[in-house]
Amino acid sequence: MDIKEIMKLVQAVSDYGLTSFELEEGNMKISLKREKEMVTVQAPAVVSQAAAGIPAAGVLAAAPVSGVLPGAVSGMEAAGASGAASANGDASGAAGEGIGSDKVVTSPLVGVFYSASSPDADAFVKVGDRVKKGQVLGIIEAMKLMNEIESEYDGVVEAVLVNNEDVVEYGQPLFRIG
Numbered sequence: 001m002d003i004k005e006i007m008k009l010v011q012a013v014s015d016y017g018l019t020s021f022e023l024e025e026g027n028m029k030i031s032l033k034r035e036k037e038m039v040t041v042q043a044p045a046v047v048s049q050a051a052a053g054i055p056a057a058g059v060l061a062a063a064p065v066s067g068v069l070p071g072a073v074s075g076m077e078a079a080g081a082s083g084a085a086s087a088n089g090d091a092s093g094a095a096g097e098g099i100g101s102d103k104v105v106t107s108p109l110v111g112v113f114y115s116a117s118s119p120d121a122d123a124f125v126k127v128g129d130r131v132k133k134g135q136v137l138g139i140i141e142a143m144k145l146m147n148e149i150e151s152e153y154d155g156v157v158e159a160v161l162v163n164n165e166d167v168v169e170y171g172q173p174l175f176r177i178g
Contacts, residue, residue: 103153105178107168109164111142115164123164125175129157137175153177 020033155177
């Protein structure tokens with residue numbers, strides 16, 4: 001095999017996205033392999049709707065999206081593919097602005113926030129409710145696991161800073177306790 005033939009093989013491997021190629025000439029053995037590659041695209045960060053002056057339905061939630069190559073997805077296409085547009089942004093607008101209290105419960109992980117244990121159940125807490133340290137305030141679902149968010153303080157719930165089924169980021173303020 002000469003250099004031109006080798007270069008043709010290298011080009012063919014590249015053109016067809018092969019991940020492995022073997023060739024033996026004595027008694028001819030060829031082995032081609034193309035594995036599916038996973039690509040994870042992080043959608044761009046989303047600013048609070050109120051701070052950006054954007055109508056509530058116009059902002060896409062930032063959520064990691066996985067896809068299969070070939071044909072990587074751009075960040076905005078990935079955000080659109082997640083289909084997670086926020087339904088109303090009235091409570092989340094306060095999260096990016098001055099919190100006003102040093103007793104803020106923040107999200108310990110990235111996931112989907114739920115204010116109740118099931119869709120037909122009452123919310124764990126509402127504004128004005130008295131809470132004790134360790135009391136469940138909400139749930140964050142991450143990788144199909146439900147993680148209870150407990151109050152770190154005794155006091156009264158002054159504000160709920162996220163809406164039910166909002167995608168939340170690590171460290172994002174969820175509740176303000178007075």
